[in-house]
Amino acid sequence: MKKISKYIVLFAAAIGMTGCNEFLDIKPEGKVIPETLEDFRAVLTTGYNAFPRHKSLASLRADELTLNEFDDQLVYYRDIYIWKDANPDPATTTFQWGQLYNTIFYTNVVINEASAKVPASAEKNQLIGEAHALRALTYFDLINLFGKPYNAATSGSDKGVPLALEVDLEQNFIPESVANVYNQILFDIDQAKNLLNQSTQATGLNYRFSKASIFALEARVRLYRNEWQKALDAANTALTYKSELADLNSAAVLPNKFNGVESVMALDDAFISTLKTASYASADLIGAFSQQNDLRFPLYFQASGSRFKFKKGGEQDQKCTFRTSELYLIKAEAQLRLDNVTEAKATVLPLLQKRYTPAGYTQLSTQVNNMSAQDFTNFLFEERRRELAVEGHRWFDLRRMNQKQIIHQIDGQDYTLIQNDPRYTLPYPRNAQLNNPNL
Template identity: 25%
Template sequence: MNRLFGILLLTVLSISCDSYLDENPDDRKELQTVKDVAKLVANSYNESTYLFIEWMTDNVSAIPDNTQRDHMTEAFQWVSMDSYEAQESTTYFWENTYYAIAHCNEALAVIDKVSGDDDYRAVVRGEALISRAYNHFMLVNVFSKHYNEKTAEYDLGIPYVEVVEDEMFKNYSRGSVKDVYDKIEKDLITGLSLLKDDYFTGSKKYHFTRNAAYAFAARFYLFKNDYSNSLKYCNLVLGDDPAVYVRDLFKIYQGTTFDEMAAKNSDVKEKSNLIVLRKESFYARANYGYRSDTKIFNELFNNNIQGELDVRDQRWNYNTEAIVVPKYHELFRYTTSSTGFPYFIQSELKGEEVLLNRMECYIMQGEYEIALNDYHTLAAKRYLDGGKLDLNKIKEYYSLSDIKNAMKHFLLDERRKEFLDEGSRWFDIKRFELSITHKDIQGNTFQLIPNDIRTAVQIPQSAIVNGLIPNPR
């Protein structure tokens, strides 16, 4: 069966009433109103995590006293994660992401057939298109090579699913990275033309509001090296006062427990958190998997370019050599009186990323002083004395006479510190073609070279068995 995953996608049946029973034999709720469809789209926000890619980065070491299961070591060594299919696995992320996409497709298939306000209908359509685009964007950036204009037409993409899966046997092809990016862009632009915030209630932070969608667009065009478009969407988020989109870590990390700090980091009231998502995962546990250690924290934060305290240097551990930053507050959903699933609320897109994305755009366009202004906006809420730098100091610190090269090194260091333990480093390793060396507990060395084919994480074995072409190895 050439399906993308081993469970049937959600379908809403519109079967005519049986003359004998005079009722629909399917007991699932039919979608009758725009409000019903909106609830369906709300289920298109993926609850699986891609944080297994953090184990692939240079942010982690082998921690002897941590729980190291086979799939974690597979990620650490950049081999196929075939030993495990639950949380924190490629299979779980792949299946749940396509399941989320299925909700988008079902919503789009029925949106014109249900009753309700037409303005609301347009907003629901827009949200479904943007959610579909974002889910495919995450898949292609995990399971394919990074977008390269010279090779994107030939590099293997991922199936871009735009219709309801209503056939028992269906063939899919991976297409190319370019194909996937073109379809993402189409969905994204169309979705943005329809999206309005008026119909979202409460904090609105669990949906793609316009600001969240702009942040996604800024990342999309940055990854495509389209700096002009990325800059446009960064500016739409940040406006005239970008500082309000930078959380004040001196307040978040003051006088509270680890869990309280982590909860404040993902709080929907925090303006920086443009969209937050619930993630079912064990990842929040410090003694679980490959993590940062003292050596990595010293590399990141000791003798930093500012020569002053960086408040991001939060070293928390619990009877383990692993060091974690208070970003994930584990909660628990009980399915019985004693069992269930751990989960946490994750800031999926946030203002600090938009600011650093804009800084990158300015660097790539040769606007180094303007880029430094964005850095200073961030640094005021990260360094004890506010962090003031000039271009000469940056060149001197990196021993580079070429300012563009020095600024790229500087940017990558700031991004690494800002997004530590969030998975973003893996995308930067792919984008900037960095090399990594890992050493396991036994002392064996593993190396990832620049533009390594293994930066395209292998698709799940179940997808290969069902007919999809595997990534080259």
């Protein structure tokens, strides 16, 4: 009964915040019981809504942003920017550990309860498939924030994050190994692949998972596990559902919009407006672009004195979780890692043609075709950086690629994250540690 009571309190409080009280049925013994397909769809919608806007903070730790020292928001972001994880200022914004587990709670309700209560139908399969997919995505973000970077040789002993798979608030939440967390992610992906039956989602509902987006998620996960052939296979499958690329020569429109031709899934608000206001693009990021030939440059950035502010991000119409450009980049990287350099170049060239001026592309395509494997590797990683700027990828990419040294400057002082610094992995939040001595 104690377990049920805790379930009621959390579930009722969370659902109540969404105005879905009509789906609560408080029985005399205190049970909260969603019963119908519509009830459980409301539960999962709450889970999607609970998915936090956490990727901006990760970008702040990477090499994409420079904080504006004179912005009123500085106090909330300064200690994240300088990697001061021990004893940060109390005003510092915290990474959303609890909100991520809140999303997982809702997926668990759907996976564990709807399976037994809702009659068989294609709609039921779609719903439960989405719940597995959302749980997989959430654990992927958790493990890449709070767990060590994936290394096949050490993942069995590397510390990850707790796995909460039941609607049971009495269970002991003990961190699992990185390997176990990834195994759960892949299990959920497989379950979702078997259940999802909508090829794509209509614009406006494309915050939900589909067959296209579950294969996009698998491609990303396999890439991070260095499983190149499986990453290639998943990317190719995702591209059978959605493959169009935005042509910036035809229309100067940001390619990451939720209603754009590239959108595969649009759940993440990857660069929040307050941080957009409080930051500039780093000189390092600006230097990665050809200002003369790269058509993304005037779409992504706007001059502000001697520096550049972001035009990209910070708007509701720019929600983006997966898009086709990422799939082409994953495919090219997987081909490259499989020593299919010519194929990798052929994969990325159509993307480049739609991102550079005709003259710029003519010159660049010749350069790409003449690159050695190592030079093309470096180019491809930089192209990924350019294309996906402030979309929440860079910190995760740095963790899996080289964990390079980064220097941030504020108030005239340099702060350094050395190569392979332990701070490439976030500590568990202090309040979570206080509430759970197992962390």
